[in-house]
Amino acid sequence: MDDAYYSLDQLLAENQKIPCIFNIAVPGMGYLEGTNERDIQPYTPIEIPFWLASILSQQDNPEDESQNYLTIQIPKAFNLQIRNALSASTKNVNLKNLAANSGGGWYESGMALLDISQTKDSITQDIIRSTTRHNGSSLAPAAQFRGR
Known part of the structure; x- marks a missing residue:
């Protein structure tokens, strides 16, 4: 941190x-x-x-x-139900609502939580990373288009 x-x-x-x-x-x-x-x-x-x-x-x-x-x-924004939904498809989960429940930044909150977690949950780490990768790849073209 x-x-x-x-x-x-x-x-x-x-x-x-x-x-x-x-x-x-x-x-x-x-x-x-x-x-x-x-x-x-x-x-x-x-x-x-x-x-x-x-x-x-x-x-x-x-x-x-x-x-x-x-x-x-584990906060509600990172519970088992959310992790299962994200592992199935990141596009079907409204991360904006999850971010509001997790202090404003779902990714930052997740990584901070993993830093202090008593048990290094590799499943949660993988889900946060894959969600970042999938959503980041879909946001990049839109960000480039708006920047023109």
Whole structure:
């Protein structure tokens, strides 16, 4: 992510909220849930900004070193149903709607998510790359035509 320090697309991708599950109790941070609870309880699902989730997912739990503070869940824009539809045909999936649900840039959000994923999901990597390739090849002629 450091290679695109001034990239607005990268800033939007890092600012999106992604679903996570806290593996430990976090005192005094209940406001992140948007409830009146003072603390975040263990195994609480919550959506937090990507930049914060990426930091916390790398921190070891002091009580159980085999477990991190939180586990990042796959956002809806990258769930199994979407991946199956994209692997069948990229032209039948409205990436504009998916981009709106994933912080403004579906490709950037997907690549950022893969960078911090606890399990390097090669299927998801392949789908994001093939979608970029297929849609990019269909957009190139239109972009050249409009540029004249």
